[in-house]
Amino acid sequence: MSYSGVNQLRLENWSVMDTSARLEVLQNLESQLASQEGRTENTIRFFPDNVPENQRGLFVPESRVENEQGYQKGIYINSKLVEDKEEPYQAVETTFHESRHAYQYHCSQNPEGSKEEPSVVEDWEKNYKGGYLSYPQNDYSMYRYQPVEKDANEVARLRTDDLFENQLVDKQYNNHKEAVLALNQRDQVLAEYKYGRNYESIAQEQMHNTYEACQNYQRQKNLKLEDQQKTPNDQLQINEKESQKVKQQVEETITNQGNQKDNQTDDPSHIRTNLEIKEQKFQEYDPAREYETPPLSPHKNDNTKEEKQELTSKGDVELQKNQQSSELTKETGKMDSEERPGYGEGYYYGFNR
Numbered sequence: 548m549s550y551s552g553v554n555q556l557r558l559e560n561w562s563v564m565d566t567s568a569r570l571e572v573l574q575n576l577e578s579q580l581a582s583q584e585g586r587t588e589n590t591i592r593f594f595p596d597n598v599p600e601n602q603r604g605l606f607v608p609e610s611r612v613e614n615e616q617g618y619q620k621g622i623y624i625n626s627k628l629v630e631d632k633e634e635p636y637q638a639v640e641t642t643f644h645e646s647r648h649a650y651q652y653h654c655s656q657n658p659e660g661s662k663e664e665p666s667v668v669e670d671w672e673k674n675y676k677g678g679y680l681s682y683p684q685n686d687y688s689m690y691r692y693q694p695v696e697k698d699a700n701e702v703a704r705l706r707t708d709d710l711f712e713n714q715l716v717d718k719q720y721n722n723h724k725e726a727v728l729a730l731n732q733r734d735q736v737l738a739e740y741k742y743g744r745n746y747e748s749i750a751q752e753q754m755h756n757t758y759e760a761c762q763n764y765q766r767q768k769n770l771k772l773e774d775q776q777k778t779p780n781d782q783l784q785i786n787e788k789e790s791q792k793v794k795q796q797v798e799e800t801i802t803n804q805g806n807q808k809d810n811q812t813d814d815p816s817h818i819r820t821n822l823e824i825k826e827q828k829f830q831e832y833d834p835a836r837e838y839e840t841p842p843l844s845p846h847k848n849d850n851t852k853e854e855k856q857e858l859t860s861k862g863d864v865e866l867q868k869n870q871q872s873s874e875l876t877k878e879t880g881k882m883d884s885e886e887r888p889g890y891g892e893g894y895y896y897g898f899n900r
Contacts, residue, residue: 548706549714550579556710558719561635569629573642577622580646585660586653590621591642593629603628604641606648608675622649636707636723643703651675651695670694670751677761678754685753688738692750704731 555564555572564572574591581588594602595617605623622645628638654661655672674695682690690696704727711720738746 548583548709550576550710553710553715556635556639557715557717558634562632566626566630569635569638573624573629573638576639576642577646577649580643581649584650584653586650589646589649590619592619592621592623593626594623598623598625600625600627603637604645606645606652608649608652622646634719634723636711636720639710640703640707640727643706644699647699647702648695651698667694667698670754671698673758674754676758677765678758680750680754680757686741688734688741688746689750689753691734692738692747693754694751697747697750700731 552575553572554560555568561569570591570593577591578588589606594605597617603625605618607618607620607623609620611618622642624638624641624645628641631637651671652675654663654668655675658665658668658672661668671694674693678693679695680690680693691700708724711717712724742749
């Protein structure tokens, strides 16, 4: 792939340009990539003053803007990379890296129009929807080889080589390339030492697990929100329906047992009408106790197995929800996507990319 207007990236030109002019050259690269990839161009900006010194770059999609305080949609780059007069290579490779994240995100939002393999796009989508493995919250190797970072590093490396070796024929670029390859080799040795030869598959699996945990957390959160949004009238109607159902069950059971008892004696003093039996039982039953369902039979152990299961499920539903929520919290910690860091973070060549 060839780029127009990139002669300024030659070291002899880069070294005499001011910072704003260098940033324009990087913006030109992003503009051409966006056009060829059929996505919206992202504005490249410098990080705010409070950014960690070792963070290279960051891609902030539109869906994350309101959650990233002080950031706008687009690509952010460490100003030290652009201010460096000695070489443009790190600034260019970071631009390629974050632009690739923008392309990944575009594909995940438009899977039908993507030219990538469906399984690849599916991984990108999960990676960006709660499955991102940030460093240092996660092990470096897991961060480094999760799908979106592995792909962005590989593509940025290839595009940087092609630009400086083939198009610009920059002989001084080789020193930078050798340093990067040495660091890549170090990362591979470290990952294989910790996880074995299947470290990439393990990182992918961990991303999937993180995604599933985040989705479960969101479902629990949405259910809780729905419960909070129910009006008192809605809850009253639900309680009344449950009370009517239970009353009907009690009435049917009492009627049957009352008839049996009446048929067992000829002594008029022991005969009670069905109405009297119903009135006594309804006086004992308080419909306001919405979480305590009375037994269907007046005798404690006379309920059938099916009736006991029905009663137990009603009384245990809240306990089950609490247990699930507790287990989920222990497993994932804070998995709310609103609290998750931006995409494209990580350590590379001494900086956080």
